[in-house]
Amino acid sequence: xxxxxxxxxxxxxxxxxxxxxxxxxxxxxxxxxxxxxxxxxxxxxxxxxxxxxxxxxxxxxxxxxxxxxxxxxxxxxxxxxxxxxxxxxxxxxxxxxxxxxxxxxxxxxxxxxxxxxxxxxxxxxxxxxxxxxxxxxxxxxxxxxxxxxxxxxxxxxxxxxxxxxxxxxxxxxxxxxxxxxxxxxxxxxxxxxxxxxxxxxxxxxxxxxxxxxxxxxxxxxxxxxxxxxxxxxxxxxxxxxxxxxxxxxxxxxxxxxxxxxxxxxxxxxxxxxxxxxxxxxxxxxxxxxxxxxxxxxxxxxxxxxxxxxxxxxxxxxxxxxxxxxxxxxxxxxxx
Amino acid sequence: xxxxxxxxxxxxxxxxxxxxxxxxxxxxxxxxxxxxxxxxxxxxxxxxxxxxxxxxxxxxxxxxxxxxxxxxxxxxxxxxxxxxxxxxxxxxxxxxxxxxxxxxxxxxxxxxxxxxxxxxxxxxxxxxxxxxxxxxxxxxxxxxxxxxxxxxxxxxxxxxxxxxxxxxxxxxxxxxxxxxxxxxxxxxxxxxxxxxxxxxxxxxxxxxxxxxxxxxxxxxxxxxxxxxxxxxxxxxxxxxxxxxxxxxxxxxxxxxxxxxxxxxxxxxxxxxxxxxxxxxxxxxxxxxxxxxxxxxxxxxxxx
Numbered sequence: 214x215x216x217x218x219x220x221x222x223x224x225x226x227x228x229x230x231x232x233x234x235x236x237x238x239x240x241x242x243x244x245x246x247x248x249x250x251x252x253x254x255x256x257x258x259x260x261x262x263x264x265x266x267x268x269x270x271x272x273x274x275x276x277x278x279x280x281x282x283x284x285x286x287x288x289x290x291x292x293x294x295x296x297x298x299x300x301x302x303x304x305x306x307x308x309x310x311x312x313x314x315x316x317x318x319x320x321x322x323x324x325x326x327x328x329x330x331x332x333x334x335x336x337x338x339x340x341x342x343x344x345x346x347x348x349x350x351x352x353x354x355x356x357x358x359x360x361x362x363x364x365x366x367x368x369x370x371x372x373x374x375x376x377x378x379x380x381x382x383x384x385x386x387x388x389x390x391x392x393x394x395x396x397x398x399x400x401x402x403x404x405x406x407x408x409x410x411x412x413x414x415x416x417x418x419x420x421x422x423x424x425x426x427x428x429x430x431x432x433x434x435x436x437x438x439x440x441x442x443x444x445x446x447x448x449x450x451x452x453x454x455x456x457x458x459x460x461x462x463x464x465x466x467x468x469x470x471x472x473x474x475x476x477x478x479x480x481x482x483x484x485x486x487x488x489x490x491x492x493x494x495x496x497x498x499x500x501x502x503x504x505x506x507x508x509x510x511x512x513x514x515x516x517x518x519x520x521x522x523x524x525x526x527x528x529x530x531x532x533x534x535x536x537x538x539x540x541x542x543x544x545x546x547x548x
Numbered sequence: 549x550x551x552x553x554x555x556x557x558x559x560x561x562x563x564x565x566x567x568x569x570x571x572x573x574x575x576x577x578x579x580x581x582x583x584x585x586x587x588x589x590x591x592x593x594x595x596x597x598x599x600x601x602x603x604x605x606x607x608x609x610x611x612x613x614x615x616x617x618x619x620x621x622x623x624x625x626x627x628x629x630x631x632x633x634x635x636x637x638x639x640x641x642x643x644x645x646x647x648x649x650x651x652x653x654x655x656x657x658x659x660x661x662x663x664x665x666x667x668x669x670x671x672x673x674x675x676x677x678x679x680x681x682x683x684x685x686x687x688x689x690x691x692x693x694x695x696x697x698x699x700x701x702x703x704x705x706x707x708x709x710x711x712x713x714x715x716x717x718x719x720x721x722x723x724x725x726x727x728x729x730x731x732x733x734x735x736x737x738x739x740x741x742x743x744x745x746x747x748x749x750x751x752x753x754x755x756x757x758x759x760x761x762x763x764x765x766x767x768x769x770x771x772x773x774x775x776x777x778x779x780x781x782x783x784x785x786x787x788x789x790x791x792x793x794x795x796x797x798x799x800x801x802x803x804x805x806x807x808x809x810x811x812x813x814x815x816x817x818x819x820x821x822x823x824x825x826x827x828x829x830x831x832x833x834x835x836x837x838x839x840x841x842x843x844x845x846x847x848x849x850x851x
Contacts, residue, residue, distance in 0.1 A: 231679055240691055367575070371831035373782050375789045376823035379809065383816045394813075486686040490786060504687055505790060508694050516691055523684030531682070 232524045312512045328499030335419040339426030347434025369428020378494040398498040418495045437469040471541045478534040482526040569843040576839020579832035590638035637799040648780035651719025660730025693792045707798040733765045767844035774837035778830040
């Protein structure tokens with residue numbers, strides 16, 4: 214297991230390097246360069262100075278290596294400094310956003326709590342809805358509940374989140390007036406009233422994302438349960454005279470959860486991608502909306518860094534899913 | 549002596565068997581009917597529905613109207629007929645889905661067949677596939693559209709340029725599933741006796757692939773293709789929804805929804821119609837894919 218983990222970790226390094234190369238060059242070689250943002254009335258020597266201060270007058274590979282060094286060396290050191298109050302990274306050049314002229318990682322650190330509260334809750338809610346639906350659908354296969362579950366899942370797959378989101382806004386915010394249309398990021402939870410307010414403004418984004426995730430996961434849960442229900446050990450358990458609750462919730466459920474857990478782990482990076490839409494729609498000031506703003510503002514360092522962080526998340530959770538599978542299922546051994 | 553006199557029914561054609569299984573799938577039939585209706589509306593509709601061109605003054609007076617006989621779905625903030633725009637947008641949306649899927653399937657199948665058939669290519673091509681799977685697709689698509697839109701629009705014109713760019717970008721970021729499925733199938737197929745027999749008489753790889761391998765990977769590819777259309781339509785509408793899709797005078801359903809967002813509170817119908825159209829299309833395409841999967845699986849068929 215340990216050798217497998219190490220091998221996979223080592224294999225992830227060239228993959229990530231290749232991805233960083235693709236992201237950096239795709240973004241960098243594109244025509245929307247910072248030079249085109251400077252008005253033509255600016256004299257050439259001033260223009261050269263501006264470009265120099267942005268660091269874009271060097272060859273592309275120098276900038277790539279510098280960015281890599283900043284990403285993997287300078288920024289972690291800065292993180293350590295910020296946590297422990299040391300000053301290892303003093304005087305080192307950080308990744309600077311073109312738009313705000315402040316360190317990219319500072320902006321990301323500001324934004325990530327919003328994303329995690331909303332998206333994290335949504336995923337949790339999605340999983341908590343999906344598991345019981347999947348279990349009961351499988352236990353009563355072809356029942357009315359199962360068929361309703363199938364319809365629900367099919368609709369959840371097919372209706373895009375931006376449409377469920379707008380529908381929710383029209384129904385619950387405009388007509389019924391239950392929830393606010395926009396998410397207020399400045400709200401601080403200090404007492405009961407502000408907590409209720411926070412719950413109300415989180416309700417719609419969480420429901421939208423949660424339902425979308427629940428649709429897929431409930432299907433996995435159902436088919437995994439069905440795979441196990443017909444197994445011999447289930448018949449043995451029933452033959453021993455165990456009651457249905459123990460058979461289903463202990464024997465079958467535990468074994469069925471193994472593939473579902475990996476699916477849940479695999480879905481985590483993709484929800485960050487989906488969060489871009491929800492954050493944009495509800496005005497949640499998280500990293501998804503930061504990415505959109507950066508793209509619209511031609512903020513290359515921000516876009517490169519955020520896209521690469523998404524890529525790292527995908528690779529990381531793929532690895533975690535593989536490891537989880539090996540740990541939970543004794544039939545799978547990687548050695 | 550004929551077959552009938554011996555009591556043996558003539559062998560059923562495979563397509564007939566598949567079709568018979570397909571029409572048993574209620575969801576798939578529902579999907580087929582809905583999709584066919586939508587396609588008819590979008591393709592044939594404009595031939596019958598051409599509202600008179602309004603003068604500027606008339607258009608100004610008739611903006612933001614509700615549904616009426618003259619404008620069955622109402623008008624938008626510039627006094628344009630929503631039904632007409634919905635039909636025009638639907639054509640583009642469906643075209644994007646079909647063309648992007650075709651690019652993805654052709655590329656994915658090629659990669660899959662090459663990786664599965666030629667051992668030397670397997671490693672590099674599958675690493676490439678893995679790398680593409682690890683790319684953050686939505687952010688990259690947004691970046692690609694944002695950065696290359698103006699340049700490509702300069703070469704091909706704004707409409708064809710946007711279409712080419714978006715279709716190509718979606719196609720090149722969604723071929724990985726097809727490649728993986730096809731590779732798996734080819735790996736199993738190439739050990740079969742008929743492929744071995746074909747190779748033993750000196751058939752060239754190209755011919756073995758075209759003659760024996762490709763026809764046999766067709767069914768999983770068809771299912772993947774159907775689901776790919778739905779995926780491509782959603783991806784396109786996401787791009788349009790974030791304001792990085794098609795230009796306003798060449799709309800898709802996603803673009804119409806994006807435009808309607810500003811008027812969502814006063815005129816919710818402007819958001820609901822395009823959203824419903826996207827959802828119905830994707831739902832019916834998904835249902836058809838489900839039905840196809842069952843119909844093309846010989847283990848389920850005939851039971």
